[in-house]
Amino acid sequence: MTEALETLGGKLRALRLAKNLTLQQVAKQAHCTAAHLSQIENDKASPSIATLKKIAAVLEARIVDFFDDETDEDPVVLDPSQWVRVSLPRWKADIKQMVRMVKHRHMQPFYTVIQPGGGAKEDYHHVGEEFGLVLEGELTLRLGDNVYQVPAGSSFYYSSTQPHAWTNEAKQPCRLVWVVTPPSW
Numbered sequence: 001m002t003e004a005l006e007t008l009g010g011k012l013r014a015l016r017l018a019k020n021l022t023l024q025q026v027a028k029q030a031h032c033t034a035a036h037l038s039q040i041e042n043d044k045a046s047p048s049i050a051t052l053k054k055i056a057a058v059l060e061a062r063i064v065d066f067f068d069d070e071t072d073e074d075p076v077v078l079d080p081s082q083w084v085r086v087s088l089p090r091w092k093a094d095i096k097q098m099v100r101m102v103k104h105r106h107m108q109p110f111y112t113v114i115q116p117g118g119g120a121k122e123d124y125h126h127v128g129e130e131f132g133l134v135l136e137g138e139l140t141l142r143l144g145d146n147v148y149q150v151p152a153g154s155s156f157y158y159s160s161t162q163p164h165a166w167t168n169e170a171k172q173p174c175r176l177v178w179v180v181t182p183p184s185w
């Protein structure tokens with residue numbers, strides 16, 4: 001794989017071209033501008049989760065497809081060094097998928113460290129459910145009009161069909177294990 005393909009933008013562009021789609025076609029269906037999509041493909045802009053989900057849907061992909069290197073290996077036990085990083089700079093969060101492959105799986109677990117002021121601030125939604133356990137710090141979770149503070153040692157569970165967003169409004173990093181079902185990233 002060439003270095004250009006190893007970036008989020010490079011993988012996105014390669015998938016778009018493999019589907020014989022123009023920037024304009026994808027941008028129109030993803031409800032963004034071709035200029036913004038071009039900036040994302042050239043790694044000059046970092047999309048929100050909501051935008052990345054829309055682009056992935058147009059390309060018939062999952063978000064994790066833009067981050068994971070294809071592998072046939074599906075080990076039972078993974079060392080943290082083998083987890084797949086799926087972070088975007090704008091999130092100020094280090095998000096790692098804790099399994100190599102999610103194809104044919106019912107769950108998609110993540111280990112997430114959200115820096116103060118970080119998170120997905122724009123609402124997004126998808127089919128499924130989400131569960132999380134906050135290990136350190138505090139997570140601010142917004143579900144529709146409701147805002148929940150989730151401190152260390154507490155868990156959360158909700159339907160992902162609700163518009164939701166998550167942030168770390170505390171002064172220390174928030175560490176948590178997050179599980180999405182079915183895999184939708």
